[in-house]
Amino acid sequence: MQGTVWPVITNDVYVQVALVMLIGLASKNSILIVEFANQLRDKGLSITQAAIQAAEQRFRPIQMTAISSLIGFWPLVVASGAGSSSRWSLGTAIFGGLLAGTVLSLLITPNLYITIKTLEARFLKGEKSDKSNNNKSDKNKPPSPPENQHSPGKTSETSPSSDNGSIQQDSSEPVNPKLS
Numbered sequence: 001m002q003g004t005v006w007p008v009i010t011n012d013v014y015v016q017v018a019l020v021m022l023i024g025l026a027s028k029n030s031i032l033i034v035e036f037a038n039q040l041r042d043k044g045l046s047i048t049q050a051a052i053q054a055a056e057q058r059f060r061p062i063q064m065t066a067i068s069s070l071i072g073f074w075p076l077v078v079a080s081g082a083g084s085s086s087r088w089s090l091g092t093a094i095f096g097g098l099l100a101g102t103v104l105s106l107l108i109t110p111n112l113y114i115t116i117k118t119l120e121a122r123f124l125k126g127e128k129s130d131k132s133n134n135n136k137s138d139k140n141k142p143p144s145p146p147e148n149q150h151s152p153g154k155t156s157e158t159s160p161s162s163d164n165g166s167i168q169q170d171s172s173e174p175v176n177p178k179l180s
Helices: 014-040 045-078 084-124 130-139
Strands: 158-160 167-169
Touching: 014 045, 014 084, 045 158
Parallel strands: none
Antiparallel strands: 158 167
């Protein structure tokens, strides 16, 4: 192929080494997002909120790492001279793979986290969703007693009745017969 600017990429040992490097570089981003999301889940956030917040928190560090790596690999992509074919094939595989892997890990990892954790909660733990889990814990709590509403400056004491356990007002305040 004479006259072409870019040589044809073949699946040689250089591309295979680049793919092994790429697996480590790309998986690091997803591991960080998932670890942050798990920490946020431990703090009480829902699955969706944890995934979104983790992706937002890790966005800048992931972009900084990816951009600096891409700038560092660029000389391999535009290599010329003796041995440029091996450098070009290594650099092209790493550069293209890291660029695609970074974009996809920022988009796909939070969605997969939400999907997998929701399925785990539904099938392995028996929970239906984040909303029903919160409501279930509220149902187990005993009802709180009603708050006394008074006009400013007036205080009244309440005491439980001995016959039915309801709260009655002290006899010092007048009782409205329409309300009882």
